[in-house]
Amino acid sequence: MAISVETFFLNADAQGTLQAQIQEMIAAGILSGRFRTGEKLPSSRKLADHLGVSRITVTLAYTELVANDYLTARGRSGYFVSETAPVPPSFSPTEKSHDTVNWSRAITQVFTGGDSPRKPRDWRSYRYPFIYGQADATLFDHANWRLCALRALGQKDFAAMTGDYYDQDDPLLIEYIARNTLPRRGVIARPEEILITLGAQNALWTVVQLLLQPGRKAAIENPSYYTLRDQLSHTGCTLDVIEVDKDGLPPELIAPDTDVVFTTPSHQSPTTVTMPTARRKALLDRARDIDAVVVEDDYEFEMSFRAQPSPALKSIDRDGRVIYLGSFSKSLFPGLRLGYLVGSEPFIRQARALRANVLRHPPGHIQRTVAYFLSLGHYDAQIRRTAKVLQERRAVLEKAVEAEELTPTNRSLYGGSSLWMQAPDHVDMGQIGMGLRDKGVLIEPGAPFFAQDTRRHNFYRLGYSSIASERIPQGIAHVANAIRAYRA
Known part of the structure; x- marks a missing residue:
């Protein structure tokens, strides 16, 4: 089988000569398992044309890979992945460990096998x-992020970096969210009504743990964020799946015995439809009539480049029944794992206690770095x-x-x-x-x-x-x- 030339491309930010970059690209493909033993590489002319480099550059890279036994040359047939190409080392114990525990009996809940797909690491x-x-x-502002991280590492912020907040959060970050981030969504909240989380997923987990159990009912959108559905399945609650239409979640389809409604009104996940203001009001009216709590995941409001986003559902809530979720994962980077929950003080108090029992709080240095990045205008x-x-x-x-x-x-x-x-x-x-x-x-x-x-x-x-x-x-x-x- 031939490897398609379109799987090769040069990274504009890569270091080293073009020849070295091509060698590294091919070696990485072999070591990762993407290129298999016996597969044929594109001809040097074809790869050179595709990458926009000279043919001799590709030929020299191929020659070096042959010398290192990554590739083999077969006369006029071309270059192939060598039968003896290096592979990542693996450690396999010669003896199986003596495990006498019946784990199928010992484990009381199973968390594998959910719907959450895995993206390729490469x-x-x-x-x-x-x-x-x-x-x-x-697109990321590496220079200013680095400066903010260094500032957060300084002696002045030593306590913020090393201290145990226990169930509290960095006051600078909370202040910025309360004074700047939330007002953009029409939401006014006191510090006691805001909790920092390890991303939106951790925020959803916290909500699910506090509000749902066997005998309670949750309503979710269909289609919806798959991880939420996985989390709900472990609570033993009844799950009511409601089909979304061109305006999002239809309030009239929410059953009268529903306890919690999960919705993404500003940017429905994954269909991206926006719930009109009239339907948002109808949703709150329905929640009030059946005494349900509404969980609003506002995961992508910062990415509204065509027009100003509609005010958050939380902004028109007059009963305190909307719990609002926000995240910096989409607007900064997903590995940051930093989000926030906004809700009535009695709910946030319990969420804070639950978080303290499980993980205390998100790292102080990360919170302070983000606080500087936000407050200095870089965000x-x-x-x-x-x-x-x-x-x-x-x-x-x-x-x-x-x-x-x-x-x-x-x-x-x-x-x-x-x-x-x-x-x-x-x-x-x-x-x-x-x-x-x-x-x-x-x-x-x-x-x-x-x-x-x-x-x-x-x-x-x-x-x-x-x-x-x-x-x-x-x-x-x-x-x-x-x-x-x-x-x-």
Whole structure:
């Protein structure tokens, strides 16, 4: 089998000579298992044309890889991955450990086997990564982030970095969220009503633990964030799955015995539809009538580049029944793992106690670094810069989608960083996605977003936060070609 030339690309920020970069790229592909023993490499001429380098550069790289036994040359047939190519070392004990515990009996709850899919760890090595929620290194303000981190490491902030807050948080970060972040969403909250979390996922877990148990009922959107559904399944609560429409979650479909409603009104996950103001009011009226708590996940409001986002559901809540979730993962970077919960003081008090029992608090140094990054204006500057680039990429993506006659399910009013797409009913986008990896294309199949008994395999998500504009058209062409060639 031949390795497609389109799986190769040079990183503009890489160090070393072009020859060294090509060697490293091929060696990494072999060591990671992407390139298999016996597979044929592209010809030196074809790879040189694709990468925009001289043929002699590729030839020298191939020659060095042959010398190091990564590749083998077969006369006029070309270069192939060597049968004796180096592989990552592995340690295999010769004797099995003496384990007499019956773990199937000892473990009382099983957390494996959920719907949460795993993104490839080497997603950056793909030429067309239409993957959602990952950071683009070219857009991040590395210099000012480093300065803020260094400042947070200074003697003046020694207590903030090393101290045990127990159940409290960095007062500087809480103050910024209360005075700047939340008012942008129309939300006014006191410090006692704000809790820092390890990202939105930890915030959802905290809410689920405090509000749900066997005998209670939760209503969620369908499709929805798969991890939330996994978390709810472990509580023993009754789960009511409600289909969203063009305006989001229909309030009239919420059952009268519902205790907690989970919703993403500003930017429905994953369809990206925005709930109109009239429906938001209707949702709050319905929650009041049945005495339910509403959990609002406002995960991507910062990415509204087409227009100002609608005020948060929490901003029109007059009963204190909305619990609001925010996160810096999408606007800064997912590895930061920092978010926040906003709710009535009695709820936040219990959430704070639960967090203290499990993990105390998010690291003080991280909180203080983020507080400086926000308060010194670097965050707002990055948001503006990112929004401008996302708007450009979105325009290119929509044009490419239209040219290839693919079908987006809606046009988000405010922006975001993804398109929710629908293929013909007979197409399994899970199979398409696996096949596209050989072309250097990553997409997200939509099936995991749907509840099991409503699973739809012809939906998929195209993220554009981490792919350069110039690569989008060719990547979309690969997707379109794969869908047209699909046979059930």
